[in-house]
Amino acid sequence: MEDILKKITTQTTLDLKARKDKTSISDLKAMPFYDRKTVSFHTSLKNSSGIIAEHKRQSPSKGSFNCPASLQDVVKGYESAGASAISCLTDQPFFGGTLKDLLDARKSVNIPILRKDFMIDLYQIHEARAYGADAILLIAACLNNEELKTMSLEAMNIGLEILFEVHDLEELNRVKEVTASFNASKYVIGVNNRDLKRFKTDIQNSKNLLPHFPKDVLAISESGISDPDIVKELKKLGFEGFLIGENFMKTDLPGTSCGQFIKAIQS
Known part of the structure; x- marks a missing residue:
């Protein structure tokens, strides 16, 4: 099967x-x-629901979600529902997002916004800052250790925080090495339950990697989360953040869906 991650990063380089x-x-x-x-x-x-609610129009594996709600209605709905933060996809070819989406989201809400994209160049970090992001995603599978360190230092120097994304123990160990001297309040580490090469999801990936996390670093579980009981289970294990997009965006009213989900995990 084709390596989707390689295809996306190649296109990202051209667009950049x-x-x-x-x-x-x-x-x-x-x-x-x-x-x-x-x-x-x-x-x-740390201080609220832990839900990172994502605005995502489509995905390479599922196609368009055909959500009728406007971006403004979606992100305002997420904020009203009690989401801790919003993840905004800005990749256009594969996820249907744009930098304008990030700008429009920033104008609509006061909670933190993560720019969700395939970050491979320092330029994108300054884009994220200019368009209103509070944090950026750095995917370990896309970057070597030197690139991870250079890009994270650049981000922190201009006031952005970081979500480091890992898929396996080798990537987690690399991120641990890169972040060994970092202030733990300036970044979090997320386990992507979706294999970005084949786009298959398995929550067990989060469970397997959590015992290897560095002490005092906030742990996020990403992708494939559709059941509030899964969040409750992961919380008991030690996860404090949960990135959810598809589960909300496949509905007509993502904000309402998010609110119902948050109430369910708090009950």
């Missing part, structure tokens, strides 16, 4: 060149949101 040619980093730094005071992703996850 076009954006760099059009907009310089100086242009990004001149945008209104670049200097705004960011909202702590880590603190919000």
Whole structure:
């Protein structure tokens, strides 16, 4: 089966060149949101529901979710439902997202926003800052250790926090090495239950990796979560954050679905 992750990062490189040619980093730094005071992703996850509710129009494995709600209605609904943070997809070719989505989300809510994309270049970190993100995603499968460190330091230097995403123990060990000297309140580590090469999901992946997490680092479980009882189980094991998109976006009213889900995990 084709390696979807490789296909996505190849396309990301092409799209990035076009954006760099059009907009310089100086242009990004001149945008209104670049200097705004960011909202702590880590603190919000720690102090509320732990749900990172995602705005996602489509996926390579499921196609379009055909959600009729506008982005503004979706993210406002998530905030009203009690989500700790919003994940906003900005990859266009594979997930139907845009940087404008990030900008529109920022204008609509006050909770932290994660820019969810395939980050492979320092330029994208400055884009995230300029378009209103509070945190960025760094996928260990896309980056070597030097790249992970360089990009995370750049992000933290401009006030962004980081969600490091891992899929297996080798990637988790690499992230542990890279973050050994970092302030644990400036990043979190997420286990993606979806194999990004074949897009199959298995919650057991989170359970297997949690015992190997560094002490005092907030643990996130991502993908394939559709049952509140799974969240309750993962919470008991020690997970404090849960990234959920498809389960809400496949409904007509994602905010309402999110609210019902949060009430169920708190009952």
